[in-house]
């Protein structure tokens with residue numbers, strides 16, 4: 480009888496513990512769910528890191544001959560006011576930038592950083608329009624009214640560096 484009572488008590492205890500565990504799990508998962516923002520778009524991989532350089536040929540030669548990287552030809556992108564060269568790195572790319580035209584958006588940056596420097600990072604997104612809508616709502620400044628066609632023939636936007644911890648962020652439609 481005592482053994483039976485013990486079993487019943489143990490069973491009850493197990494059930495109580497299971498219930499408590501379930502309640503705890505539910506409340507933990509509910510609080511996790513509450514913290515994850517519900518977005519209609521997703522951030523993808525790092526597409527490239529862009530470096531503004533004062534001398535494109537010199538930079539091209541550094542990555543090709545000194546570091547042994549696979550380096551593209553120079554491509555002018557007049558609608559962006561830049562010449563670009565891509566350096567293949569396997570997991571991502573570097574984009575070397577040099578000003579094209581009098582109104583190049585990178586001229587001011589190179590005046591301040593005479594030796595050149597990291598200009599922006601480019602991250603892929605699966606839905607650039609949905610990203611724009613949400614970022615606007617969150618008061619992140621987007622530097623064009625509409626996406627432009629970027630270096631890879633896909634829509635891109637730029638986010639103001641002052642709203643992104645000092646880094647100019649480019650989002651590219653994957």
Ligand SMILES: C[C@@H](C(=O)O)C(=O)SCCNC(=O)CCNC(=O)[C@H](O)C(C)(C)COP(=O)(O)OP(=O)(O)OC[C@H]1O[C@@H](n2cnc3c(N)ncnc32)[C@H](O)[C@@H]1OP(=O)(O)O
Pocket residue numbers: 529556559561563574576584585587588597598599601622628629630631635637639640641645646647649
């Ligand atoms: C082909 C395409 C692609 O990859 O697909 C491209 O690469 S196109 C790559 C080129 N295109 C772009 O960059 C387009 C987006 N960029 C822009 O709209 C502009 O460059 C801005 C980022 C708004 C900067 O404009 P602007 O040079 O006229 O203003 P500013 O010199 O007064 O700069 C305002 C403040 O932002 C800072 N600032 C400027 N450029 C910065 C950068 N690249 N990274 C971090 N901070 C930066 C300045 O130091 C300054 O801070 P203080 O006030 O503290 O001194």
